[in-house]
Amino acid sequence: MKKVTKIAKSQNVENKKEKIRVAAYCRVSTSSDAQLESLEAQKVHYENYINSRDDWQFAGIYYDEGITGTKKDKRPELLRLMDDCKAGKIDFIVTKSISRFSRNTMDCLELVRDLQALHIPLYFEKENINTGSMKSELFLSLLSTLAENESVSISENSKWSIQKRFENGTFKISYPPYGYVWDGEQMVINPEQATVVQKIFAMLLSGKSTQAIADDLNQRSVASKRSGHWTATTIRDMISNEKYVGDCLFQKTYSDSNFVRHNNHGEATQYLVKDHHAAIISREDFTTAQRLIRQRAIEKGIIQGSEKYQNRYAFSGKVICGECGNTFKRRMHGYTGYKYVAWCCSTHLRNKNKCHMLFIRDETLKQAFIIMMNKLRCFHQIILTPYVQSLKTDPANNSVKKIQKLHTLLAHNSEKRETLTKLLSQGIIDSIIYNKETNELLFQADAYQKNIESLKHTVSDSMAIITEAINLLRFVEKAPAVTAFDPMLFEKFVDHILIRSRNEICFILKCGLALTERR
Structure with missing residues (x-):
C-alpha cells in the first residue's frame, strides 16, 4: 500500500x-x-x-x-x-x-x-x-x-406655474441678457455693458455688418457675456432682442412631451410685457435696426426660417478645409478698382497660427468644377460605368436578405410570447417564469428591431448612392461640354469640396466618388 x-x-x-x-x-x-x-x-x-x-x-x-x-x-x-x-x-x-x-x-x-x-x-x-x-x-x-x-407631473405643474406668472407679468428673469444684471428682484442696467450695447446698435445703424461689429469688439478685447468670443450670430441675436427697449417676450422656447426644447414659432402661446424694465436702446433705433437687418437679408437672398447664410452662394457651407476641417467663408479681396471673391478658412481668419490654409479664389473653384465635369463627360466609360456596375453588386442585397430573416425571427418571437400568455392564463406556468421568459423575448425582439433599423439605413444609403451615380452617368453620357459654371449643376452632383491646398481641390460627389483637380 x-x-x-x-x-x-x-x-x-x-x-x-x-x-x-x-x-x-x-x-x-x-x-x-x-x-x-x-x-x-x-x-x-x-x-x-x-x-x-x-x-x-x-x-x-x-x-x-x-x-x-x-x-x-x-x-x-x-x-x-x-x-x-x-x-x-x-x-x-x-x-x-x-x-x-x-x-x-x-x-x-x-x-x-x-x-x-x-x-x-x-x-x-x-x-x-x-x-x-x-x-x-x-x-x-x-x-x-x-x-x-x-x-411628467412635476414638469406639468412647473409649466402651469410659469405660465401663470407669464400671464400676470410676475415672471422673474434670473439670467438677463448682456447689458443687464439681476439685483435679486428685477433686471437693472449694467452701465459698462450698456455702453457696449449702445455702441453695437450705433455701428449697425452707421452701416457696419454684424461680422464687422464682432471683429471690432474682438480686436478691442471687449468682454462678452461669458467672456468669450464675439460672433456675427451673437450680434444678430442682440439686435433682435426686445429686452433692450424695456419689453419682455415670454415663452420664446417650449419643451415637448419628450422633454426636448424647441424654438417657439407659434406652437405655444407667447406673452409680451411692455415697459417691463429700464430700456438701453430707444424704440426708434431698435425699429430702424430691425428694418435694416431685414433689408440686408432681402438683398442677400436670405429667407427667414431657411438655412440663411449657408445657402446664399453655391459654395456656402460646402468648402471644407483639409487642414483643420472647418468651413470656408466668402470674402472680398483686392483693392480699389480691382476686387475679386475669395474663400478663406474660418479658423485661419480667426487665428493664423491654428490653421495655415491660404485662401482660394472663387473663380478657381468654378474653373476646377468645369474641368472635372468635362473629364467625367469624356471618360465616363472608364470612370463612371465600372463604378455603377460595382455599386449594383454591393452587399446591400445581402442586407435585404438579413432584414427578411430578422422579420421571420420577430414573427417567431411574437408567437412564443403569445404561447407564454396562453400557458399563464391556463395556469400551466407561474408568473415568475412567465415574466422571466417574456422579458428575455422582449429583449431579443428589441435587438432584432434595432438590427433591422440599422440594416434599413445601410440599404437606404446604398440605394441613394446608386441612384446618384446612375443620374450622373446619364447626364454625362448626353450632356454637351460644360463651358460655364452652373450653380444648379454643382448643387445637383457635388456634396462638398475638400481643399487640400491652393493647387489640390477634391470634389466629393453625392454618388460617393472623390475626384481631385490639380492646378
Whole structure:
C-alpha cells in the first residue's frame, strides 16, 4: 500500500476574499443651495457607507448637479460612470432611488440591461432592489414608470406655474441678457455693458455688418457675456432682442412631451410685457435696426426660417478645409478698382497660427468644377460605368436578405410570447417564469428591431448612392461640354469640396466618388 502523508493547513495563511469595487451615483435636479446641500449629504453618506464594509473597496462617487433625470445623454457623470464600468473599473453600483438614477423608463431599463451585460449589479437603496438578484424586470419597469410619471407631473405643474406668472407679468428673469444684471428682484442696467450695447446698435445703424461689429469688439478685447468670443450670430441675436427697449417676450422656447426644447414659432402661446424694465436702446433705433437687418437679408437672398447664410452662394457651407476641417467663408479681396471673391478658412481668419490654409479664389473653384465635369463627360466609360456596375453588386442585397430573416425571427418571437400568455392564463406556468421568459423575448425582439433599423439605413444609403451615380452617368453620357459654371449643376452632383491646398481641390460627389483637380 502507498504511504500518504497528510499535510495540515498553515495557521498563518488566511483565505483572503478579493474586495468588490463599489461606486455610488448621486444626482440633484436643480442648482439651489438646498439641493446642493442634499448632494453633499449624499456624497458623504455613500463614501462612509462604502468604506464601512470590509468586503467593499471605494471606487468613487459620480454626481450630476442641477441636471434633469429624464435624459441619460444630458448627464455627463452618469455617462462617465458607464464608461468606467465598460473599462472594468467598477464591480457594483449603489444609488439612492430609481428616480435619482433615471426618471425615464426606457433609459432606466436600457442602463440596467447594459450593466447586467457587464455583470455589474445596481442597488437602489430606497426600493431595496438589487438588479443582480432580480428575477424579473417587471417590478423595476413599474417603479421606473412611476418615477417617469412623477417627473411628467412635476414638469406639468412647473409649466402651469410659469405660465401663470407669464400671464400676470410676475415672471422673474434670473439670467438677463448682456447689458443687464439681476439685483435679486428685477433686471437693472449694467452701465459698462450698456455702453457696449449702445455702441453695437450705433455701428449697425452707421452701416457696419454684424461680422464687422464682432471683429471690432474682438480686436478691442471687449468682454462678452461669458467672456468669450464675439460672433456675427451673437450680434444678430442682440439686435433682435426686445429686452433692450424695456419689453419682455415670454415663452420664446417650449419643451415637448419628450422633454426636448424647441424654438417657439407659434406652437405655444407667447406673452409680451411692455415697459417691463429700464430700456438701453430707444424704440426708434431698435425699429430702424430691425428694418435694416431685414433689408440686408432681402438683398442677400436670405429667407427667414431657411438655412440663411449657408445657402446664399453655391459654395456656402460646402468648402471644407483639409487642414483643420472647418468651413470656408466668402470674402472680398483686392483693392480699389480691382476686387475679386475669395474663400478663406474660418479658423485661419480667426487665428493664423491654428490653421495655415491660404485662401482660394472663387473663380478657381468654378474653373476646377468645369474641368472635372468635362473629364467625367469624356471618360465616363472608364470612370463612371465600372463604378455603377460595382455599386449594383454591393452587399446591400445581402442586407435585404438579413432584414427578411430578422422579420421571420420577430414573427417567431411574437408567437412564443403569445404561447407564454396562453400557458399563464391556463395556469400551466407561474408568473415568475412567465415574466422571466417574456422579458428575455422582449429583449431579443428589441435587438432584432434595432438590427433591422440599422440594416434599413445601410440599404437606404446604398440605394441613394446608386441612384446618384446612375443620374450622373446619364447626364454625362448626353450632356454637351460644360463651358460655364452652373450653380444648379454643382448643387445637383457635388456634396462638398475638400481643399487640400491652393493647387489640390477634391470634389466629393453625392454618388460617393472623390475626384481631385490639380492646378
